[in-house]
Amino acid sequence: MKNVINNINKVMLEKGYTQEMLAEKVDLSRPYISLILSGKRGLSIENIKKFSEALEISFQTLMNGQESNEKYSIKMRGDFSSRNAQSSIRKAIIEMENYALNKEHEIIEK
Structure with missing residues (x-):
């Protein structure tokens, strides 16, 4: 606390x-x-x-204490309660973060 x-x-x-x-x-x-x-x-x-x-x-x-980048969001549909789904989501988020950090790519803000 x-x-x-x-x-x-x-x-x-x-x-x-x-x-x-x-x-x-x-x-x-x-x-x-x-x-x-x-x-x-x-x-x-x-x-x-x-x-x-x-x-x-x-x-x-x-x-x-860490700022998050709240300008971007991900909307997903479906059942994501299984471990495989959760693992896939984590991997996808990491890939998107890496993609966003690559300055060669344009990021679309919401």
Whole structure:
């Protein structure tokens, strides 16, 4: 959880948000925000989602500190519950990431 708190503080600093501003956006009191950011109170998944929306970053970025490229999306249909399907999806995503990183290719944004 400390990593999440560090990421919240980092993004707040980057965006120039005060605890009061963040409290208003997530509909929590400023003292409670202070307790969360000092590590004296826990942070629920629901509140992490609120923080990510308020800070305008992805849940994933808030959790692990790595920015994801949210400009691109993949829409898939079908049943992907089998291990083979999941493995194929992971391989396809890796191939697409490698393709996107190759500067010779044009990437179409959504």
